[in-house]
Amino acid sequence: MARNLMSCLSGSNNVIINYWKMKISRLITAMAAILVSVSAAAQTLPDVTVEDAQGKEISVRSLLTGKPLIISYWSIACKPCIQELNAINDVIEEWREEADFEVVAVSVDDVRMQANAKAKASSLGWEFTCIYDPNQALKRAMNVNLTPQSFVVDADGNIVFSHAGYTPGSEELLFEKVLELSE
Amino acid sequence: MKRILAAAAAVAAAAFSASGQVRTGDEGQLSASFETNTIYYVDDKGIPGSTPDDHFGSNNYLKVDYNYRKFSAGIQIEGYFPALYGYEIGTQEDPKKLWLGSKYISWDDENFSVLVGNVYEQFGNGLIFRSYEDRQLGLNNSLEGARVSFSLSRYLTVKGVYGRPRLYTDYAGSWVRGMDLSISIADIFKWDSILLSVEGSYINRYESLDKDSFMDFYSLGLDTPQLNMYSGRVNFGWKGLSLKGEYATKSKDLPTSASTKAVKGAAIYAEAIYSYKTFSISGTYRILDNMGTMLSLYGSGTGNALNYLPALTRQYTYMLANLNPYQVNVSGETAGQIDAYYSLRSKESRHKYWNFHANYSTAYTLNPSQSSTEGIQLMWSDANVDIERQWGRKLKTILLFSRQEWSPSHGFEAETYVSNIFVGDVTYKFDRKKSLRVELQYLLSDDYEGDWAACLAEFSFAPRWSIFASDMYNLEGTKKNYYNAGFSYTKGRSRIQISYGRNRAGYICSGGVCRYSPAYTGLNFTMTTSF
Structure with a gap:
């Protein structure tokens, strides 16, 4: 009786262990699938409506012109953002000798600072397309938590690189990606 | 809920192991972001009584979005373990520690879109309605409900919103519904080089006046649970000129939680920008007359706002220029600011230029009843100028002067304080990766706490490392140091910052909206990542 009970419990344990083994195996497989796809795929530019410099509503995807894009977020109160855009503007002629690309500066200033x-x-003479995202619809859609944040987008609208924060010189990472796309 | 959290945890794990995006199916894609702001508070004899009991605060946000062609869905999980010291979320009666702060399902077609869940939207300049999130303020007043939008080519756009507003980590007991209509006159008449549109909005807030027997709103002059707000706007743009105008009005309401009488409200907003080559000028002007509007009559605090009425002042990045920021007076205010920019650029080198900027902002009380003198009083003025010189590839200097005059009683008394602030900011780039930035600041004042001095040094090693240290010292009043030092590390879309320092009590402002922050000393850990 005792042996039967032991074997019954042992059988029950085996069932439970097998059940959990199966669960864990599935979980690991799912995680592996996610990680493999993470390393293989690229995010695409979301189709969100923003304002152009004149205040007209435009679709972000309408900015895709068949060239790589550098998209850089900024605001009046974000000093390193303006530093980054100024640094790109300083070297843009040199960069364009090696690659054909466009730069889009996305202001996330709300209506209070938008005129400013x-x-x-x-006045800064930026040779960029300037767009305005006053209620942060694009910022939310691109999951931008902090500014500065910059993206490199290929000609098909796939986001191939992004970088948060700015330290003088880090703008060259963006150009390296643009060069890779141009090769 | 457990399943959602498990899924979210899996997504977060993926985020840390790689940067990119999870494709699910042909075009479906999953993206996410995570942010934590965590502080360990330390006892500091220099600022006694400034440490919360458990010495710990942590605000955390995990946002996950899924997108498949025209369909999108997403969630935001928020964790306050507990909320950071000074955040109004932590002072609520029963704040949720971990909760589903936001969620949505949406469908976006070319001319039609519908969203069910937490709605983020703004009508016009926000005078009657803006729902948005600001994590620095701990503010999220999104509407839990629905939004529908319809466009007829470029000629006309109609939006409708309906829902109950989020109030900190709960929902207000009110219901908000509204419509917004925009007609593009320029597109109707095919004036390609001109922008001309007329717009109008309507917002209604419904909240029962009988929910709390201790609060008698009828005795304060409210006789209906309905609040109605209207707004009309005109926008014009042609070449370098842009003009905007808005008028808003609201029915009888209690503008703030401290109001003792229900009143009608109104607001006027005007904006002009003119640009010619590298010269540009912008001006904004606004009158507010009892325009404060709460999400709920039973709530209070910065987060209890249905509309967006920020201070029209310059936003500084320098410590001493931000020492005494102006907070908007929603009861009555006439305010405006003007900015002029000019850039003088070398024709030989793109690395040599001058940038000149001048700004003036001011705010006065609107009604004589706001002041003990029964006259119109100055609440704020700031005249400032900054000159930036890029000398070449290596050196950049900025000089700033600001003269701020502010009323400590918010215009109730005639007395004002004056501060003269001087800033020097130098950046030197040693080579393509290494750079040093130094700020020296001085505040000269005969009032309040007297003179202040501050300095900051930041060494960067691009693209990943940055080390910084700063100090702010009050020379004549409290004679206290407010020091801070730390470093940041960035890789791709992930950034970590660790710093230790003492923070002065005062107003933390973001986007012109301010919340009070108590003094504290602590070790701060912030991390953001997204994929």
């Missing part, structure tokens, strides 16, 4: 942002962008 438009005036500043205009």
Whole structure:
């Protein structure tokens, strides 16, 4: 009786162990699948409506012109963001001798600072397309937590690289990716 | 909920192991971001009584979005373990520690979109409605409900929103519904080089006046649970000129939680920008007359706001220029600011230029009843100028002067304090990766706490490392140091920052909205990542 009970419990244990083995195996397989696909795929530019420099609503995907894009987020209160965009503007002619690309500066200033942002962008002589995201719809869609944050997008709209924060010189990472796309 | 958390944890794990995006199916894609801001508070004899009981605070956000062609869905899980010291979330009656702060399902077609879940939306300049998130303020007033939008070519766009507003880690007991209409006159008449649109919005808030027997709103002059708000706007743009105007009005309401009488409200907003080559000028002007609007009559705090009424002042990045920021007076205010920019650029080198900027902002009380003198009083003025010089590839200097005059009683008394602030900011780039930035600041004042001095040094090793140290010292009043030092490390879309320092009590402002932060000393860990 005792042996039967032991074997019954042992059988029950085996069932439980096998059940959990199967569960864990499935979980590991699912995680592996996620990680493999993470390393293989690229995010695409979301189709969100923003404002152009004149205040007209445009789709972000309409900015795709068949060239690689550098997309850089900024705001009036974000000093390193402006530093990064100024640094790109300083070398843009040199970079364009080696690769054909466009730069999009996305201001996330709300209505309070938008007039100020438009005036500043205009005076700094940026050779960029300036767009405005006053209620942060694009920022949310691209999961941007902090600025500065910059992206490199290929001609088909796939996001192939992104970088958070800015330290003088880190803009060269963006150009390296643009060069890779141009090769 | 457990399943959602398990899924979210799996996504977060994936985020740390690689950067990229998870494709599920032909075009479906999953993206996510995670942010933590965690502080260990330390006892500091220099600022006694400034440490919370458990010495710990941590605000955490995990956002996950799924997108398949025109379909999108997402969630945001928030964890407060507990909320950081000074955040209003932590002072609520029963704040949730871990909860599903936001969720949505949406369908976006070319001319039609519908979203069910937490709605983030803004009508016009936000005078009557803005739902948004600001993590620095601990603010999220999104509507849990639905939004529908329809466009007729480029001629006309109609939006409708309906829902109950989020109030900290709960939902207000009110219901908000509204419509927004925008008609593009320029597109109707095919004026390609001109922008001309007329717009109008309507917002209604419904909240029962009988939910709390201790609060008698009828005696304060409210006689209906309905609040109605209207707004009309005109936008014009042609070449380098852009003009905006908005008028808003609201029915009888209690503008703030401290209001003792229900009143009607109104607001005017005007904005102009003109640009010509590298010269540009912008101006904004606004009148607010009892325009504060709460999500709930039973709530309070910075997060209890249905509309967006920020301070129209310059946003500084320098410590001493931000020492005494202006907070908007929603009861009554006439305010404006003007900015002028000019850039003088070398024709020989793109690495040599001057940038000049001047700004003036001011705010006055609107009604004589706001002041003990029964006159119009100055609440704020700031005249400032900054000159930036890029000398070449290696050296950049910035000089800033700001003269701020502010009323400690918010215009109730005639007395004002004056601060003169001087800043020097130098960046030197040793080579393509190494750079040093130094700030020296001085605040000169005969009022309040007297003179202050501050300095900051930041060494960067691009693209990953940055080390910084700063100190702010009050020379004449408290004679206290407010020091801070730390480093940051960035790789791809992930960034970690660890710092230790003492923080002064005062107002933390983001986007012109301010919350009070108590003084504290602590070790701060922040991390953000996304994929």
